[in-house]
Amino acid sequence: MAAGLYVVATPIGHLSDLSLRAIDVLRRADTAAAEDTRVARVLLDHIGAHPTLIASHEHNEARMAQAIVERIRAGEAVALTSDAGTPGISDPGSRVVAAVHEAGLPVIPVPGACAVIALLSVAGFSEPRFRFEGFLPARSRARRERLATLARSDAVVVIYESPHRIVETVRDLADTLEPDRIVVLGRELTKRFEQLHRTTAGALVAWLDADSDRRRGEFVIAFDAAAAELSQEQPVDALLEALCAELPVRQSARLIASATGLRANDLYRRAVALRLGASATDDDASADTSPDNPSDDPRSDSDT
Secondary structure: OOOEEEEEOEOOOOHHHOOHHHHHHHHHOOEEEEOOHHHHHHHHHHHOOOOEEEEOOOOOHHHHHHHHHHHHHOOOEEEEEOOOEOOOOOOOOHHHHHHHHHOOOOEEEEOOOOHHHHHHHOOOOOOOOEEEEEEOOOOHHHHHHHHHHHOOOOOEEEEEEOOOOHHHHHHHHHHHOOOOOEEEEEEOOOOOOOEEEEEEHHHHHHHHHOOHHHHOOOEEEEEOOOOOOOOOOOOHHHHHHHHHOOOOHHHHHHHHHHHHOOOHHHHHHHHHHOOHHHHHHHHOOOOOOOOOOHHHOHHHOOOO
């Protein structure tokens, strides 16, 4: 295998999620630089791989980065791994990658399981954009301030959380988000006690408090994007009135959404509130009349 740094994503739980390519790379690599050599050894033994195993973690990464550069310069293929997931993504590894780049040596991604993408794939959000925030600040005041900013995001927000702070974080979410904002919590994804719960910000605290086992393990949490505000400074109402006089309400909402970036669902609700949707039952008789139909969001058409 050609010399270089192979950034290998490892399973976040289920060992069968390790890709065939990752297995091949780990078996053929000269060296594996692992966040925890004990954890890595279990995985390597599972697939029958026997590279030289060295430790590269947050406490020695700066020093090990140069050692890894020298190994690659000497012609070695080095596989960089974390305990679970992808190195450098809320895990050590970015310093090693940067050092190899700066040395002008090859860096090769070997993608695989990702808790963020795993949760989003089963969350059911129609908004295609998302923002990965990683871990929130540990201090309560800083965490609440950060959440207050994220609550206004026009993209889905995804965070990681540990069992030590999950209760505090969920309570902060309940205090920060609108009570009916959709939140999806993934616990121990792909592991034996995997659990997925889709609810509202206002109901999540009670769900978590109902069973102490729900507070164990590693967590990924996503909450839906903030609803677009239909500002009175924008000529939204006038546009709705003009278009709805000539076109079906849903079509009018979609057209304005395309032009303004506002959500078609919000515009539909606004039209109904203005009683412009009085004829919607005739215009949209053959359509799903639920304002939450994802097909009404023009941004979702090209992202399926």
